[in-house]
Every structure is written in structure tokens, then in C-alpha cells.
Amino acid sequence: MLSKTSRYGVRAILYIAANSNENRLIGVRDLSVAIEISQPMLAKVLQHLTKKNLIQSKKGRNGGYYMTSLQKNIHLLEVIRELEQSEYLINACLLGQKHCKTYDQCPYHDKVMLIRSELRAIYGTDTILNTSTKINNFFL
Amino acid sequence: MLSKTSRYGVRAILYIAANSNENRLIGVRDLSVAIEISQPMLAKVLQHLTKKNLIQSKKGRNGGYYMTSLQKNIHLLEVIRELEQSEYLINACLLGQKHCKTYDQCPYHDKVMLIRSELRAIYGTDTILNTSTKINNFFL
DNA sequence: TTAATAAAAGATAAAAATATCTTTATATCT
DNA sequence: AGATATAAAGATATTTTTATCTTTTATTAA
Secondary structure, three states: OOOOOHHHHHHHHHHHHHHHOOOOOOOOHHHHHOOOOOHHHHHHHHHHHOOOOOOEEOOOOOOOOOHHHHHHHEHHHHHHHHHHHOOOHHHHOOOOOOOOOOOOOOOOOOHHHHHHHHHHHHHHOOOOHHHHHHHHHHHO | OOOHHHHHHHHHHHHHHHEEEOOOOOOOHHHHHHHOOOOHHHHHHHHHHHHHHOOOOOOOOOOOOOHHHHOOHHHHHHHHHHHHHHHHHHHHOOOOOOOOOOOOOOOOHHHHHHHHHHHHHHHHOOOOHHHHOOOOHHHO
């Protein structure tokens, strides 16, 4: 459904949302341990998130990553949109047809529409902060 | 959700179910045109389906592929199981965590369970034949 | 103002997924 | 039997995704 990189991004962002703020930054090393993603890989992912303005970074000594409350206040769906460049994966034809006439000929159309609503509900209802603080031991 | 190859397989199998029987075989060339997959690629996919006993093949002149009614009488879910080697994609953690404690800590658990039921319903309700003959112009 | 620390950026590598090509085996028609 | 059509099998190539490494730039504490 999501690429591995996007899933890494989601994991990272949920953790950062739950465990950082303007005065409490998280470094790559610590984060890498916490969410079990290799340091170099995670670094790339974080760079990407930063460029997309989904998280903040601060260079130099005592630097690290964090999120502002504004940034914590968006839906996961937004994050996915940024990470995947679109809602492609949510919208794509289940059978991979280029010209799937979804609206009236695909045998799965109606059912697929249901799934898509469910997915949007999952990703689009709670804000990141909400989601991530609900369960604190999620990453244990 | 499914790999590209699996989706090719599903497309092929739905078409073959709708358009073949013991006395009416379909060659790779024709099929390739019908469902818009390159010939070499499709050939590989069909070989795979044959090995898994999901379709029949007949070599030599006037050979080709077809399905018996027995073969048309299974659920798409079976096909997916064979093609993906498991229900991995349906069951995997949405966030790609190795040790997702799905049952009580994942923030998405309940919602994800819903989605999975939906998916199973889509793939597990109708037989292939049912699905594919419902709409004949699906591939137009 | 210098040393240390941390992220950014870009280059490279490795692995996995897709796609294609070539040869071989098999069946059937004439 | 010989020619032809067709799938099977295996080797190879290409592309995409994932992962890593190296160098640079910025920050700040001492």
C-alpha cells in the first residue's frame, strides 16, 4: 500500500510527534534505536521529511529533529500525500489496468470504493499528535 | 497491495476464465493484445499460473491456454495466495514494523482489521467465473 | 576562535522487481 | 516424416527501490 520509505517516514513522524517539541530535539542516533531503522537509511528519510516541511531540523551541536505543534496538527493523509507524491496508491486500479473504467465496468468497483473510504478514514480522521499520543508504548 | 506480477496474473486469469474452455484455447499473442501486457512478460506470468495449476496449457500447434470449470470455480483469494506465496500483503503491518503488537498496541489496529475484512470479502466472495463473466466488457 | 557535534547533500552500492531474449521441447497439421 | 506453431525453461538485461558511504555545511559550547 505504501512504499517502505513512506512507512519509515510515518513511523518516524509519529515518534517525533510524540516525543519532541521546540525545546526537546531528537537526534538520528536515538531515533534510529527507538524505531528500529538503520541510521543511514533513517537519515535520508528525515532529510526528505524536512524538505517537505513535515518536521524541523536544527544543525550543529545539540541539534536534531523536532516538530512544532502546527506540524503535529495535520492528518496522516497529508503526510502520505507528500511522501507518495500523490494519493496514487490509494486511487490506483486494484488490477493495475491503465484504463480501468472504474465507474461502470470494473468488477470490483463498488467494493473498491468502500475500501478507499475506509483507508481515507484511517488516515484522514485523527491528527498526527492524536494518533501518536494515544498509545505511548506503540514503539516498545 | 499486490505486486505487479500478481496483478498481471489476476487480469490474465479473469480473461481466460471468461473466454476459454476445454475446446477453446487462447494463445499468448491474442491474450497479450486483449489485456495489454507485453508478450514476453505475459508468457512468464502464464507459465507461473500453469505451474501452480491455476490454468491449463497445451503445447504444439493449436496449443494455448484454457481453464477447466473446476479451475474457474475457486475464489480470487486462492489465486492471490498462490501468486503471493501467502496472504502476506493482506496481513502485513501497515507501518512495516517487524514486531507490531497488532492486537493491542498499534494505533491503527481496529481500523486495519476492518480493512482486512473488506479485502477478504472482495477477494473471497465470488468465484473467478462469477466475477469475470459478470462484466464482459471489462477488458474493452 | 577552535573543536566537537549534528544535519544536509550528493555519490555510490546492493538488492529486488520487472522485463526480455534465446533456446528447447512438444504437439499437430499436411 | 517434415514443417510449423506453440508453450516451457532458463539465461540475461533493465529498472526501480532500498541502503550505505563520504564529504560538506552549520551550530554551539568551551
